[in-house]
Amino acid sequence: xxxxxxxxxxxxxxxxxxxxxxxxxxxxxxxxxxxxxxxxxxxxxxxxxxxxxxxxxxxxxxxxxxxxxxxxxxxxxxxxxxxxxxxxxxxxxxxxxxxxxxxxxxxxxxxx
Amino acid sequence: xxxxxxxxxxxxxxxxxxxxxxxxxxxxxxxxxxxxxxxxxxxxxxxxxxxxxxxxxxxxxxxxxxxxxxxxxxxxxxxxxxxxxxxxxxxxxxxxxxxxxxxxxxxxxxxx
DNA sequence: AAATATACATAATTTTCTTATGCATATAAA
DNA sequence: TTTATATGCATAAGAAAATTATGTATATTT
Numbered sequence: 654x655x656x657x658x659x660x661x662x663x664x665x666x667x668x669x670x671x672x673x674x675x676x677x678x679x680x681x682x683x684x685x686x687x688x689x690x691x692x693x694x695x696x697x698x699x700x701x702x703x704x705x706x707x708x709x710x711x712x713x714x715x716x717x718x719x720x721x722x723x724x725x726x727x728x729x730x731x732x733x734x735x736x737x738x739x740x741x742x743x744x745x746x747x748x749x750x751x752x753x754x755x756x757x758x759x760x761x762x763x764x765x
Numbered sequence: 766x767x768x769x770x771x772x773x774x775x776x777x778x779x780x781x782x783x784x785x786x787x788x789x790x791x792x793x794x795x796x797x798x799x800x801x802x803x804x805x806x807x808x809x810x811x812x813x814x815x816x817x818x819x820x821x822x823x824x825x826x827x828x829x830x831x832x833x834x835x836x837x838x839x840x841x842x843x844x845x846x847x848x849x850x851x852x853x854x855x856x857x858x859x860x861x862x863x864x865x866x867x868x869x870x871x872x873x874x875x876x877x
Numbered sequence: 878a879a880a881t882a883t884a885c886a887t888a889a890t891t892t893t894c895t896t897a898t899g900c901a902t903a904t905a906a907a
Numbered sequence: 908t909t910t911a912t913a914t915g916c917a918t919a920a921g922a923a924a925a926t927t928a929t930g931t932a933t934a935t936t937t
Contacts, residue, residue: 656858656859656861656862656865657894657895658774658894658895658923658924659774659775659778659858659859659862660774660862660866660894661773661774661892661893661894661923661924661925662770662771662772662773662774662892662893662894662925663771663866664893664894666771666870667869667870670869670870679915679916680915680916681913681914681915681916682915685914687869690868690869691865691868691869694861694862694865695865695869698894698895698896699915699916699917700894700895700896700897700917700918700919701893701894701895703916703917703918704893704894704917704918705893707917722915723902723903724901724902724903725901725902725903725914725915725916726915726916727914727915727916728915728916744870746768746771747768747771747866747870748870749768749806750768750771750772750806751863751866751867751870753768753803753806753807754772754775754859754863755863756802756803757779757782757799757802757803757807758778758779758782758856758859758860758863769925769926770892770893770925770926772925773892773893773894773923773924773925774894774923774924774925776924776925791884791885792884792885793882793883793884793885794884797883810925810926810927811884811885811886812886812887812888812925812926812927812928813924813925813926815885815886815887816886816887816924816925817924817925819886834884835933835934836932836933836934837883837884837885837932837933837934838884838885839883839884839885840884840885878937879936879937880935880936880937881934881935881936881937882933882934882935882936883932883933883934883935884931884932884933884934885930885931885932886929886930886931887928887929887930888927888928888929888930889926889927889928889929890925890926890927890928891924891925891926891927892923892924892925892926893922893923893924893925894921894922894923894924895920895921895922895923896919896920896921896922897918897919897920897921898917898918898919898920899916899917899918899919900915900916900917901914901915901916902913902914902915903912903913903914903915904911904912904913904914905910905911905912905913906909906910906911906912907908907909907910907911
């Protein structure tokens with residue numbers, strides 16, 4: 654997890670991508686899914702996740718739906734129509750970025 | 766340049782990689798080289814670059830050598846021995862990170 | 878002559894995290 | 908059975924790392 658700080662700026666995109674694939678998720682579920690998918694490489698902290706979810710909701714990209722499971726509450730988030738569009742944009746941006754960085758740091762290239 | 770904010774956290778690694786490939790560079794040169802290598806995708810701002818160079822120097826990863834060219838000064842930076850080691854580490858971390866993110870956002874995978 | 882490029886630097890602000898803390902219920906382990 | 912861990916939300920204080928705005932000065936191009 655030494656590269657934890659590299660993911661700065663990509664949290665929103667990660668959340669949106671997960672919701673695009675899963676339709677409907679709650680916060681805790683997202684943290685676990687990311688941990689699982691990245692084999693522990695990325696750990697979304699709650700202090701980052703919840704404010705991010707609130708912001709995405711405030712920006713109109715996510716809708717919330719509160720559910721009660723047993724005696725505990727869950728907040729299910731899903732993409733709005735606008736959120737779906739933005740997700741596509743952000744995923745394209747992310748792939749551009751990854752390609753660019755890949756090129757920059759690829760050991761095959763010496764950057765003269 | 767919509768993805769400009771995604772590169773947060775990777776500036777140090779970019780600088781180190783460039784210096785690994787080029788032995789010796791000055792600040793302005795680095796900004797131009799990055800712009801060129803990324804076809805304008807990444808623009809290192811001075812407000813980010815110079816503090817970063819100073820920090821890398823303070824941390825013992827870079828050595829400085831001031832040169833006077835015409836009537837203007839340049840500060841040439843190069844990797845120290847320790848800097849070379851750290852560069853290798855950071856490049857590995859970066860590649861791990863890129864692989865992880867690639868996997869997370871790759872459109873071929875639906876993340877159930 | 879004026880605009881742009883080269884070359885450094887720092888301060889104020891913003892963005893985006895981490896770390897710490899708090900509350901509460903459910904389940905597993907000792 | 909009580910204690911630790913897991914589930915589930917949230918926010919506040921602080922740190923890290925950028926952006927934006929300035930400032931200074933020389934060199935080159937228009």
